[in-house]
Amino acid sequence: MKLLMKTTLAAAFLLAGPVMAGDPAAGESKSQTCVACHGEGGNSTLPMNPKLAGQYASYLEHALRSYRDGGRKNAIMAAQAAALSDEDIADLAAYFAAQSSEMFVVPKK
Numbered sequence: 001m002k003l004l005m006k007t008t009l010a011a012a013f014l015l016a017g018p019v020m021a022g023d024p025a026a027g028e029s030k031s032q033t034c035v036a037c038h039g040e041g042g043n044s045t046l047p048m049n050p051k052l053a054g055q056y057a058s059y060l061e062h063a064l065r066s067y068r069d070g071g072r073k074n075a076i077m078a079a080q081a082a083a084l085s086d087e088d089i090a091d092l093a094a095y096f097a098a099q100s101s102e103m104f105v106v107p108k109k
């Protein structure tokens with residue numbers, strides 16, 4: 001019984017396929033356009049642009065896929081996400097998630 005369970009679990013993992021883990025270094029080079037709005041390393045100082053630094057990668061990935069696929073509506077980010085592949089999204093999410101969030105940056109007026 002135990003062996004059966006182990007085998008079933010192993011099969012389930014194999015069927016689920018590889019989890020796409022982003023590459024932070026690749027994400028950094030893809031983030032050039034993003035930092036114009038989201039700040040260096042994703043530490044935005046403009047209140048209208050959310051901070052990306054230190055957010056969970058899974059959350060960032062979900063947000064980017066939603067903008068791209070139309071589930072989350074925002075004209076600016078829809079345009080930004082339109083051309084991103086799943087790999088780009090995983091890389092960007094890994095990069096911004098790995099940045100330390102500077103929580104106490106005073107927003108510019």
Ligand code: HEC
Pocket residue numbers: 030031033034035036037038048049050051052060061063064073074076077080081092
């Ligand atoms: C022209 C400015 C601009 C650029 C360039 C830009 N963004 Fe954004 N981004 C925004 C704004 C504004 C929002 C908030 C949109 C909303 O209200 O949903 C946002 C939201 C997001 C969010 C959701 C954050 C959250 O907390 O829910 C993510 C993730 C994101 N952007 C990633 C990126 C990435 C990655 C790039 C580069 C490929 C990028 N953005 C480029 C302006 C920009």
